[in-house]
Amino acid sequence: MNSLTKLLKNHTLKFTFVSALALSSCDQGFEEMNTNPYAFTEPVISSLFSNSLIKTAGDGDNNTLYANSKLSGCFVQYFSSLNPWQWTGDKYLYKQEYNKGLFETAYSSELKETAQIIDLVKDKPELSNYLAVARIWRVYILHRVTDMYGDIPYTQAGQGYIGAMYKPGYDSQSDIYPMMLKELEETALALDAAKTTFGNADFIYKGDVTKWKRFAYSLMLRLGMRLTKVDPALAETWVKKAIAGGVMQSNADIAKLDHTGGSANNWNVDAYLLQGGEGVPPSAQGKGYSKLSKTFIDYLKATKDPRLPFYATLWQGNADASKLPQTTAPEVQKGLPSGYDYTTIKTLIPNWTDNMQAEYSEINIHTIASLSTPTMFQSYAEVSLLLAEAALRGWSTDDVKTRYENAVRASMESETLYPGGMSISPATITAYLTANPFTGGSFEKQMEQIHNQFWVSMFMTNVEAYANWRRTGYPKLTPTNYTGNETGGTIPRRLRYPESEASLNTDAYNAAVQKQGPDLFTTRVWWDK
Incomplete structure (x- = not known):
């Protein structure tokens, strides 16, 4: 606790x-005192x-690491792991x-x-x-x-x-x-x-x-x-x-609870547990149990998303923050395929050795997984994306594209609310929106654009990302089919x-x-x- x-x-x-x-002392003759008994x-x-x-x-693993990361975060392919006993979610165990x-x-x-x-x-x-x-x-x-x-x-x-x-x-x-x-x-x-x-x-x-x-x-x-x-x-x-x-x-x-990293009293519990033995402890030198999923990293790289350094680093940057400019560079990020263990990964990568785990991206513990990162209950970026969908459905007079772009800006600008000193300039945000424009199209095409962005923006509010994926079907995820899984190879x-x-x-x-x-x-x- x-x-x-x-x-x-x-x-x-x-x-x-x-x-x-104090109230019981009234029996000592002070009942006539003009005091408020409800004070x-x-x-x-x-x-x-x-x-x-x-x-x-955060009240320990149960309502943070387990529900948010090991299950929801793996179901929507933010995280993956080769350890089927400690990280079961990407294998549906x-x-x-x-x-x-x-x-x-x-x-x-x-x-x-x-x-x-x-x-x-x-x-x-x-x-x-x-x-x-x-x-x-x-x-x-x-x-x-x-x-x-x-x-x-x-x-x-x-x-x-x-x-x-x-x-x-x-x-x-x-x-x-x-x-x-x-x-x-x-x-x-x-x-x-x-x-x-x-x-x-x-x-x-x-x-x-x-x-x-x-x-x-x-x-x-x-x-x-x-x-x-x-x-x-x-x-x-x-x-x-x-x-x-x-x-x-x-x-x-934004509805959030701020934390400070100075003492255990004020830590972000989810981040603390991710940094521990079942997550990405720097002492593991890149061979900890938790990695970022190939699905997530590939999408961020393909869209040249400027949030990638905020989300991901190689292990050397987690061990030494001075190395982050090099270890958060997009070109060195590599996501781990979901649904494999230490043995079955060799069927995908024949020359695999356990030392190769160190080459794969981890969550950045100096920013989004810092001990002093805020707990986000609901963000303005989420609200803006839902307003974009409402406009698409004709439930408001808003412009869908404007709401979508407001959400992207809100998500990227929110980096300044986190530790680590990272920020995305207005020019960079504009460049991202120009390179990845909201193109409109059919209802489903616009839903896909809105909710792919929802998935990217809601990283580490994973329980909500999982609920939204079940409702919308976006992003389009390829399930895993690990031997002995509970679902027959479908996402729970x-x-x-x-x-x-x-x-x-x-x-x-x-x-x-x-x-x-x-x-x-x-x-x-x-x-x-």
Whole structure:
């Protein structure tokens, strides 16, 4: 567990204990004092919210390295590995520890404080902003879970912390999505700049009600667009509501949690784990388990994408940042083919030796995988690309090409928000857009251009990239077919429920499987038709 999480937990427990002692002292004759019996709730609630944000950004391997990189990042071919025991995703193998991580962490860790906040403030009108923001955050936490697993506990989620509901029922995803969208609409309308906020305890927006409102509508845009295959009319309704409500306007509105690399309390957990023994430790001298995929590197090189040095380096640059100008040069980047192990790679490259791993590109740990890189929950680049699709569908009067180009600029300009000192000049961005123009064409041709760019721009927001790939089919990926894989050589469409659900929440689990279909990687979630 992140040591900052522990610190906040200890702070909250100690503060509550001290406050309880103070209240009990009323028996000593001080009950007539004019004190507010709820004075302790505001700092405690603020600490709870801070803790929830931190744990959602990273509470160990389960909701970072496993879900984001080893599974989602491999499914969409950002990453590949020759190690079938530590990196299973590019081979579509099942490993319970990886598979259950996001589900169990969301319910046991991420959701805990949010559920408590909602229960504490639901009947306190003066704290209506607390309630609204906590509800938005609850949607953020649970939409990732339903997108990865399908039917999940939603209406009863988190009730074990406040109502002894230890075996929650599973809601159908077809019911969950309308509930989430309604919650975002209600909370966006409820936010009130005249009322108290979480202030500095809000590590995302520092209590800025306008930015939270834009985030709520931007999430609405994301979720509304998710419905385009299963219910286009409902998707159109909610996308139009999101646009009318007011989504993100620039990179200043990005929903992110900043980190600093000075101590373990403030590290980006995902980056920390990628730099560790199962990722790209410099001590491995290029023979670590994680490499960038040939699919991803080849695309970036073919389009002469200026983000390539920000994303990729050879191992020598990870070991010594002074070498980055040479080790991030596009011409030396080489992606590892997905779906192979230390033996089968020799069928593709007959002269293969293990030392050759050092020639393949790794994620850059001084920039996008630095300990002080921000956790991105939703970016303006994503919003702009979804707005481009909305315009393409005729759901707004925007110009598709303009929205697309705004997204490219936003993605490239966001490099300045990361450590490492890299930036892309306006002239370079313009040159990229000139060399890779948005050409229009058929509906599908434009969708492909928009969502290929989505894939490139969303690197390391991999859970969302995976969801968007399932919805759109872009980029067009060639599946792998590793011996013994779980899918028959097709990219997984969901994760399996934790095995503990079948034994500890049996009735709810069985009902979900009966409604949704077999608990397999190949069973599609409701919106993935």
